[in-house]
Amino acid sequence: MIRKLTALAALLLATACVPSVVATPPQEPIQIGFYSVTPQIEWNRPMLINGEAWTVDGYALQALRFLEVAHGQTLSGEEDPEKKAPVFRKTMLPNEIQEFIVETLAAGGWANVKPKGLKPARFGDLPGFRFNFAMASEDGLEYEGIAYGTVREDTLHVILYMGTRMHYFPKYAKDVEKIFASIRT
Amino acid sequence: MTRTNASVLAAALLLVGACTTTPPEPIADLKPGERPALGTDEAGLWMQMDRVEEKLSTSGRVVTDPALNNYVRTVTCRLSAEYCKDLRLYIVQTPHFNASMAPNGTMQVWTGTLLRVQNEAQLAYVLGHEMGHYIRRHSVQRWRSIRNKTDSMAFFTVTTRMAGLGFVGDLADLAAMASVMAFSRDHERESDDIGFDLMVKAGYAAEEAPKIWMALEAERDAAGAETPSVFFSSHPATDERLATLQARASAQAGRGNTGSKPYAAAIRRYRSAWLRDEVRKRDFEGTRIVLANLLEAGHPAGEIHYFEGELYRLRGDDGDMKQAIGSYRKALASKGAPAETHRALGLMYWKSNQPSLARKSFRAYLAAAPKAEDRAMVNSYIQQLK
Numbered sequence: 109m110i111r112k113l114t115a116l117a118a119l120l121l122a123t124a125c126v127p128s129v130v131a132t133p134p135q136e137p138i139q140i141g142f143y144s145v146t147p148q149i150e151w152n153r154p155m156l157i158n159g160e161a162w163t164v165d166g167y168a169l170q171a172l173r174f175l176e177v178a179h180g181q182t183l184s185g186e187e188d189p190e191k192k193a194p195v196f197r198k199t200m201l202p203n204e205i206q207e208f209i210v211e212t213l214a215a216g217g218w219a220n221v222k223p224k225g226l227k228p229a230r231f232g233d234l235p236g237f238r239f240n241f242a243m244a245s246e247d248g249l250e251y252e253g254i255a256y257g258t259v260r261e262d263t264l265h266v267i268l269y270m271g272t273r274m275h276y277f278p279k280y281a282k283d284v285e286k287i288f289a290s291i292r293t
Numbered sequence: 294m295t296r297t298n299a300s301v302l303a304a305a306l307l308l309v310g311a312c313t314t315t316p317p318e319p320i321a322d323l324k325p326g327e328r329p330a331l332g333t334d335e336a337g338l339w340m341q342m343d344r345v346e347e348k349l350s351t352s353g354r355v356v357t358d359p360a361l362n363n364y365v366r367t368v369t370c371r372l373s374a375e376y377c378k379d380l381r382l383y384i385v386q387t388p389h390f391n392a393s394m395a396p397n398g399t400m401q402v403w404t405g406t407l408l409r410v411q412n413e414a415q416l417a418y419v420l421g422h423e424m425g426h427y428i429r430r431h432s433v434q435r436w437r438s439i440r441n442k443t444d445s446m447a448f449f450t451v452t453t454r455m456a457g458l459g460f461v462g463d464l465a466d467l468a469a470m471a472s473v474m475a476f477s478r479d480h481e482r483e484s485d486d487i488g489f490d491l492m493v494k495a496g497y498a499a500e501e502a503p504k505i506w507m508a509l510e511a512e513r514d515a516a517g518a519e520t521p522s523v524f525f526s527s528h529p530a531t532d533e534r535l536a537t538l539q540a541r542a543s544a545q546a547g548r549g550n551t552g553s554k555p556y557a558a559a560i561r562r563y564r565s566a567w568l569r570d571e572v573r574k575r576d577f578e579g580t581r582i583v584l585a586n587l588l589e590a591g592h593p594a595g596e597i598h599y600f601e602g603e604l605y606r607l608r609g610d611d612g613d614m615k616q617a618i619g620s621y622r623k624a625l626a627s628k629g630a631p632a633e634t635h636r637a638l639g640l641m642y643w644k645s646n647q648p649s650l651a652r653k654s655f656r657a658y659l660a661a662a663p664k665a666e667d668r669a670m671v672n673s674y675i676q677q678l679k
Contacts, residue, residue, distance in 0.1 A: 192575045194575075197609065203667060203671075206667075214570075223666075228670060239667075244353030246353055248355075249353070250353075
């Protein structure tokens with residue numbers, strides 16, 4: 109089970125199978141499921157089979173990932189035969205969703221995952237939430253992140269922005285804030 | 294990464310072994326300050342362990358807090374002042390019981406161990422046991438013995454057994470490589486004796502030594518076979534060993550100190566975080582045993598019942614919401630319940646369609662934690678519940 113979560117954690121920063129990469133047009137809205145965002149800058153956008161993960165400098169340095177998690181699914185969407193992986197439940201309140209994301213990261217091998225500043229946020233026209241988090245890789249490199257999401261029709265939609273605390277997270281943090289503000293539902 | 298390390302280590306040891314054709318000879322205890330002579334297989338083993346230690350030292354899971362490190366180190370040095378300077382302590386944040394000692398003096402203690410031992414005497418026994426492996430050079434003895442049986446890869450079987458543990462498995466690999474794999478039962482008996490002698494000599498209560506083993510066995514049995522024990526994978530336990538330890542402890546009972554108060558004081562700041570890691574394992578039955586032991590050891594009932602509630606809430610089976618509410622209420626009726634108990638109770642009341650109780654609980658949370666990070670969110674809950 110946890111191997112799969114490790115795989116998710118890796119996916120959050122490093123995408124192994126990248127068939128092709130295109131740059132996002134900065135001011136052209138891009139549809140992601142039921143909502144759209146305006147990228148603000150050019151991101152590398154691999155055409156993945158499952159979901160979206162954007163980066164500028166490389167996934168080990170920073171990543172902007174768009175996740176869609178149905179009721180009963182893990183954050184990675186993979187099955188857990190041992191039934192011990194954290195799963196999303198449609199009745200979860202924002203505090204529990206925060207816990208779900210933090211637990212998944214911790215189970216995936218990230219150390220000292222610490223969330224802070226959970227608060228309400230508008231996800232387009234929908235009520236949502238956001239929080240920041242800090243953590244360290246197994247090698248001791250410090251990372252920061254933001255989770256921004258909502259629950260719509262029993263499905264969690266969350267955007268995770270993560271990057272190294274030094275330089276790469278702050279490098280595009282303002283652009284990511286503009287992306288959050290650009291969400292149209 | 295870890296598999297690669299294991300392979301590199303295996304290959305290196307096989308090469309070292311290939312240069313040595315003499316059968317294993319009786320080996321003297323490691324003297325304080327001693328390092329193996331260059332060109333020996335033991336020096337090769339140490340060199341590999343130095344690399345493992347280098348990797349470990351930069352891990353994000355190493356707890357660097359000076360107060361906690363000083364405390365555990367002080368207990369270690371109380372057991373043996375002469376070997377103390379040769380040992381390097383790494384406290385690793387992982388919610389499983391494990392402690393290990395590499396042949397080069399790298400000592401790992403996982404936070405799951407610090408959560409489970411009930412007092413300083415039990416910690417001293419665990420540390421003393423690991424020092425026994427170090428002083429008797431069990432790792433190199435084991436290596437030479439296995440090499441002579443032309444089954445060198447059996448040296449690394451513990452790595453395979455850890456495979457189901459995920460990222461903990463990676464750490465377990467590191468720990469296991471550091472301790473150089475499963476010890477024989479004879480080695481365990483020797484280390485039992487050394488650990489026991491060291492703790493008694495240092496003035497600790499002998500009767501505490503078997504208690505930690507018994508608690509671990511109870512937890513392992515409760516958790517079931519599907520949850521392998523990291524520690525028992527490299528430290529085979531037997532009824533005979535426990536009986537011997539109990540007999541020795543009985544003969545020395547009532548003479549030493551448990552060190553319960555200093556131990557409780559040393560872990561007070563960290564206990565809540567370690568309990569959070571523990572419930573995240575979602576090993577429901579095993580964690581219930583851990584919580585019961587903490588309650589018995591006198592840790593604040595309010596905190597323990599809160600985490601019992603968290604265990605039910607996270608499991609989320611039929612009836613667990615009611616059980617969680619019961620545990621949270623019990624926590625709030627006891628001393629030491631964290632402010633988060635009110636919030637958790639509010640969430641459960643809300644989900645069980647009791648909005649006025651939910652609102653009241655959320656207000657109590659904000660009153661108990663006026664600077665809560667999630668204040669804005671909890672205020673929004675209160676607004677929604679009006």
